[in-house]
Amino acid sequence: MGEVVNVLVAFAVIVFVFKWATSSKDSPADAQSPAAILGFRPKNITQEQVDTVHAMFPDIPRENIHFELLRSGNVQQTSNKILERGFLPAPPPAYYTIYPRTATPDAPRPGPAANTNQNKSAPQPKENLISRYRLENRLDSSAASSATEDPLKWDDSPEKREAGLRERKARMVLAARQRLLAQQQNQASSSEASST
Known part of the structure; x- marks a missing residue:
């Protein structure tokens, strides 16, 4: 009977030591692992x-x-x-x-974005569609070109389709500019009529 008690006590000591050794190894690692902190296993991303x-x-x-x-x-x-x-x-x-926060979330990169970040104190002129699509030279001829629009057609080559889409976009911008100018003239004439 004494041998059975010794075996049981030895078995209990071995189980206790094994649990203590494995829990002390896993506990700090689990507490610091990204999966334990975030609640999911993070994927490898670049x-x-x-x-x-x-x-x-x-x-x-x-x-x-x-x-x-x-x-x-x-x-x-x-x-x-x-x-x-x-x-x-x-x-x-x-x-x-x-993943601690960085001091600057978006590092300035070379190019136009870096220039705008450096010159925040200087007011930047707003870019309009005319200057964005470089249509300044077509402002005078926009009235004639909008009247002679060709019907929509599908060209065979991708280059022709792209050029056609660019041309249609330019026409739309110029037509919108004409409508805006006409609207501004109407508002100006109506405000002059109401003031007199």
């Missing part, structure tokens, strides 16, 4: 994926995009979610323990 989604949707914060990509792991699913909802939810506070 900075290029975050940049791709941010380029398509610049009004969505990078942290929101990064968190959603960690969940889905797919740029297309993340983009579809933005298109369906119109936003991405902000990451939980636990996210920032693994």
Whole structure:
């Protein structure tokens, strides 16, 4: 009988030591693992994926995009979610323990964006459609071109279709400009008539 008690006590000590050894090894690792903190196993993503989604949707914060990509792991699913909802939810506070906030969320890159960030104090002129599509030289001839519009046709080559679409876009911008000028003239003449 004494041998059975010794075996049971030895077995209980071994089980206790085994549980203590495994729990002390796993506990800190689990507490610090991203899966334990975030509540899901994050997917492997690259900075290029975050940049791709941010380029398509610049009004969505990078942290929101990064968190959603960690969940889905797919740029297309993340983009579809933005298109369906119109936003991405902000990451939980636990996210920032693994991925701390950066001092500047969007680092200025060389190019026009960097120039606008550097000259925030100087007022920037608003770009209108005429200057965006470089139609300044066509402002005078817009009245004649809008009257002679050709019917919509589908060209065979992609280059011709692209050129045709660019031309139609230019005509639409010029026609909208003419309508705006006519509306402004009507408002000016009606305000002059009402003041007299």
